Amino acid sequence: MEQFIVKPLFGGHEINWYTPTNVTLWMALTIVCVLVLFVLGTRGRAIVPSRIQSLAELVYGFIYKMVEDVSGKDGAKYFPYIMTLFLYIVFANLLGLLPLSFTTTSHAAVTATMALMVFFFVTILGVVKNGIGFLSLFWISSAPLVLRPVLAIIEVISYFVRPVSHSIRLAGNMMAGHAVIKVFAGFAGVLGVGAVAPIFAISAVFALELLVAVIQAYVFVILACVYLRDALHPHH
Amino acid sequence: MAVTGDLVQMGAYIGAGLACTGMGGAAVGVGHVVGNYISGALRNPSAAAGQTATMFIGIAFAEALGIFSFLVALLLMFAV
Amino acid sequence: MAVEEQAAGKAVGMPQLDFATYPNQIFWLLVTLVVIYLVLNKVALPRISAVLAERQGTISNDIAAAEDLKQKAVEAEAAYNKALADARVEAARIVAETKAEIQKDLNVAIAKADAEIAAKAAESEKAIAEIRAGALEAVKVVAKDTAKEIVAVLGTKADAKTINAAVTARLKGGA
Numbered sequence: 001m002e003q004f005i006v007k008p009l010f011g012g013h014e015i016n017w018y019t020p021t022n023v024t025l026w027m028a029l030t031i032v033c034v035l036v037l038f039v040l041g042t043r044g045r046a047i048v049p050s051r052i053q054s055l056a057e058l059v060y061g062f063i064y065k066m067v068e069d070v071s072g073k074d075g076a077k078y079f080p081y082i083m084t085l086f087l088y089i090v091f092a093n094l095l096g097l098l099p100l101s102f103t104t105t106s107h108a109a110v111t112a113t114m115a116l117m118v119f120f121f122v123t124i125l126g127v128v129k130n131g132i133g134f135l136s137l138f139w140i141s142s143a144p145l146v147l148r149p150v151l152a153i154i155e156v157i158s159y160f161v162r163p164v165s166h167s168i169r170l171a172g173n174m175m176a177g178h179a180v181i182k183v184f185a186g187f188a189g190v191l192g193v194g195a196v197a198p199i200f201a202i203s204a205v206f207a208l209e210l211l212v213a214v215i216q217a218y219v220f221v222i223l224a225c226v227y228l229r230d231a232l233h234p235h236h
Numbered sequence: 237m238a239v240t241g242d243l244v245q246m247g248a249y250i251g252a253g254l255a256c257t258g259m260g261g262a263a264v265g266v267g268h269v270v271g272n273y274i275s276g277a278l279r280n281p282s283a284a285a286g287q288t289a290t291m292f293i294g295i296a297f298a299e300a301l302g303i304f305s306f307l308v309a310l311l312l313m314f315a316v
Numbered sequence: 317m318a319v320e321e322q323a324a325g326k327a328v329g330m331p332q333l334d335f336a337t338y339p340n341q342i343f344w345l346l347v348t349l350v351v352i353y354l355v356l357n358k359v360a361l362p363r364i365s366a367v368l369a370e371r372q373g374t375i376s377n378d379i380a381a382a383e384d385l386k387q388k389a390v391e392a393e394a395a396y397n398k399a400l401a402d403a404r405v406e407a408a409r410i411v412a413e414t415k416a417e418i419q420k421d422l423n424v425a426i427a428k429a430d431a432e433i434a435a436k437a438a439e440s441e442k443a444i445a446e447i448r449a450g451a452l453e454a455v456k457v458v459a460k461d462t463a464k465e466i467v468a469v470l471g472t473k474a475d476a477k478t479i480n481a482a483v484t485a486r487l488k489g490g491a
Contacts, residue, residue: 004330006337017339027348034352038360045367047374053367060364070289080361084353108332109341114349165300171332172303175310219296222289314330 003178004106022102023110030091030104038087059087063221070225074232081121082228085114086221093174093213097206106174108167115167118224126231137234166223173216177209252312255305262302269294459483 009020037059041052049057063086067079089105096103104110126134138155139148181202188198273291277284331337460483467479 004332006331006334006340015337015340017343019340021337021340021344023337023341024344027344031348031351031355034355034360038364039355042360042363042367045363045370047367047371049367056360057364057368060361061368066289069286080353080357083356083361084349087356088349088352104341104345106332107341109338110345113342113345165297165304168307169296169300169303172307173299175332176303176306179310215292215295219292222292223296226293310330311333315333 026102026104033091034087071228075228082221090217103174108171111167111171115163119163122227122231134234248312252309255309258305259302265298
């Protein structure tokens with residue numbers, strides 16, 4: 001669990017809200033990654049893209065298509081926000097897989113902040129766009145009349161649980177992956193030189209974690225898009 | 237007092253181990269989602285591409301519950 | 317693990333539940349997100365969408381140009397075929413004209429030759445007639461002379477006038 005401890009970068013124990021910590025460092029590195037991929041990589045503005053530019057275009061096209069498919073055409077104007085979330089999460093996850101790194105997305109504070117941002121943004125947007133009609137999200141008109149109040153209660157609860165599951169999913173996945181690797185590394189430490197099996201297991205889990213890092217970022221933003229669709233079109 | 241503390245810790249560890257069984261449920265759930273997706277995709281491959289996102293959402297929901305049980309285990313181990 | 321954390325002054329086992337670090341994390345997260353958002357919104361996304369639109373435009377322009385060229389090729393082929401057909405028609409016309417001209421010349425030449433032949437035939441006819449007349453005359457003279465000689469030989473005296481008249485009468489009657 002030491003890998004998750006927040007430490008001030010320049011010594012001392014006091015952590016104020018402005019203290020530069022390892023959180024600051026690794027978040028700054030995600031910004032550097034975004035800059036390299038999306039500013040330096042697309043510098044050429046080439047018609048026939050370079051490798052790094054085509055990667056940036058691939059990510060752009062992938063997320064844009066997802067936003068459009070899931071949220072609908074009118075959701076496309078929130079694409080920059082979704083893209084920001086996706087890039088931050090995916091780079092934070094991938095940087096967290098480097099040995100001795102700090103995974104900012106494994107902290108509930110970080111993921112909960114993002115999930116709450118999405119939650120409040122979507123709720124306010126839904127109320128502004130649909131007014132009182134936004135409440136029809138909870139009143140499932142296709143269900144039998146008797147069941148509707150019950151379903152409404154369930155829907156309301158599930159609506160307010162959304163940010164919890166949304167945030168814990170990401171943080172939990174990141175933490176779980178790192179903890180599993182840590183456990184196998186502990187086995188390797190105990191076995192010493194002959195630790196073939198734990199090293200093999202660590203490699204396998206690492207590969208899985210690479211996949212999970214990208215998939216969780218994808219899942220986070222796809223759920224944000226689903227919530228966005230609910231806000232834009234509350235009538236199911 | 238020491239005995240009580242040990243008992244509490246033992247209970248916490250046992251609870252953590254039990255909580256981890258919940259992850260098996262998540263595994264079953266994820267397997268179910270993906271398996272059904274693939275069997276559907278084999279029946280109608282042309283419709284498969286459009287439902288990949290839905291599958292990932294399904295996986296995310298199923299997996300979240302497993303993560304919750306893992307979280308409970310962690311809380312019992314380290315926070316209680 | 318717990319010992320180290322206690323040494324670091326931490327009360328909880330899970331760093332994620334150390335609420336003292338929350339303001340710090342949230343603050344830096346917001347800073348990061350705002351920076352990424354600004355970078356994306358001001359620089360990266362407009363640039364990428366411009367590049368994609370430009371590429372799309374280039375591709376569709378190229379396709380349109382290719383379509384245009386194809387159209388031109390089809391037109392050129394049609395023009396070529398038309399020119400070929402025209403040339404064929406022209407050639408046929410020239411052939412017919414030439415044929416007609418030659419026919420005309422031929423007709424003229426034939427007519428001329430016919431006329432010449434007719435003239436020559438007429439001339440020949442005349443010559444033959446003359447020869448025939450000449451021969452008749454000669455026959456008369458010979459007949460008169462012969463008749464005179466015969467008469468003389470027979471010993472009969474007869475004058476030339478009478479003999480001539482008799483021969484002429486005989487010739488006319490015999491003829």
